[in-house]
Amino acid sequence: MPFDATDTAHMAHALRLAERGLYTTDPNPRVGCIISRNGAVVGAGWHSRAGGPHAEVEALRQAGEAARGATVYVTLEPCSHHGRTPPCADALIQAGVARVVAAMQDPNPRVAGAGLARLQAAGIATACGLLEEQALRLNRGFVKRMQTGRPWVTGKLAMSLDGRTALSNGDSRWITGAEARRDAHRLRAQSSAIVTGIGTLLADDPAMTARLEDEEVLQPLRVVLDSRLRTPVTARLAHPPGHALIICGHEDAARRQALEQAGFSVLCLPLGDDGRLDLAAVLDALGRRDINEVMLEAGPTLNGAWLQAALVDEWVVYMAPCLLGDTARGLFSLPALGGMDERYHLRWLDVRQVGADLRLKFQF
DSSP: OOOOHHHHHHHHHHHHHHGGGTTTOTTSOOOEEEEEETTEEEEEEEOOSTTSOOHHHHHHHHHGGGGTTOEEEESSOOOOSOSSSOOHHHHHHHHTOSEEEESSOOOSTTTTTHHHHHHHHTTOEEEEOTTHHHHHHHTHHHHHHHHHSSOEEEEEEEEOTTSEEEOTTSOOTTSSOHHHHHHHHHHHHTOSEEEEEHHHHHHHOOOOOOOOTTOOOOOOEEEEEOTTOOOOTTOGGGSSTTSEEEEESSOOHHHHHHHHHHTOEEEEOOBOTTSSBOHHHHHHHHHHTTOOEEEEOOOHHHHHHHHHHTOOSEEEEEEOSOOOOTTSEESOOOOOOSSGGGSOOOEEEEEEEETTEEEEEEEO
C-alpha cells in the first residue's frame, strides 16, 4: 500500500519527536510516535531515556480510547520482547489500533521483523519504510552496533586555514569561534563515549564533558587509550567517579588499584604486534558496553592511527579563517608518501558555515 502525503507528514512529525531524545536515550534508540484518527493527531510521544516508557506507550496514554481504530506512525518497529519494559507490540494490540506504519525495521536481532509480524498476526495492517533514510540517520550508532557489534565513530578536529591544530607549544585555545564550539558540544552530547589518547590527557587534562545550556544531557563515557597506564590519579576525568574508562595494554595491579580508587574504571586489552592498542578491539570492547556512538577527540598521532585503520565512519572538521604557520601542529601524523598515487582519498559529505568558521564533513 503506497504512502500518501498524510502518512509522510505524520511520520515527519514522529521523527521530530524522536529527536527530542537525542541526548538522553542512550543506549536505547531515539524513537518518536504519532497516533492519528481520521487524519487528526490524537496521541504523540517519544522515548526520553532508557528504562522509561517507550514512544508508543507515551502516545497511547495521550490518545486513550481514541487509539482504537487509529493509525500509528512510529520511527522504529515496535519491540516484541521483554526488556526493561513490556513489548510495545502487545500494547498496540491491546489498544485496538487498526494500522501501524514504521519508518524502519528494528536492527536488534531480538526484534528484526518480529514486532511487525506480531501485529499482523493480530489482524493489524502494517507497513514499513516510510522516511527510512531519516530514521536510519537518527539512530546510525544503534543500527551499526546491532549489525556489527561496534559503535559509529566520528572524528572531530578543529584547524586553521593552513591545516594546523595547535601552536608548536601545544596552545590551541581557541582556534574556532564560540558558535563552532557550541556545535561541537552538541556532537559530544549525542555521543555515548568520547575517546582521547594519553598524549592529549597529559598535555591538556581535559574534562571532556558535553556542556549545553538549557538542554538535558546524559553525559558520555570519557575514554582514555593509555596502553602503559600513565594516567595521573589527579586527572580531571576521574570526577565524577564512574564516568571515565582507561583502556590499557599492560596489567599493573598496583597502578590499576590506584586509578580505580581515584574514580576510573580500567580495562586491559591485548596489545597488537606493534605494541599499541588494537583500535578494532577497542571498538569491540566499547560495543560490548552498549556504546552506540563514539566521538574521537585526539592529537595527530592517534588521529593518524585511526585514519590508517579506516575505522572512523565520519570526520567532522571545524576550519577557522586564521593561519598558524608551518611550525604549528598538523591534523594527522602519517608516514611519508612515496607518490601522489598513495594519497588518502576522502569523500565530501557536507560543508556549511557555523558562525565565523566552516564545518566540513567527510568520509575516508
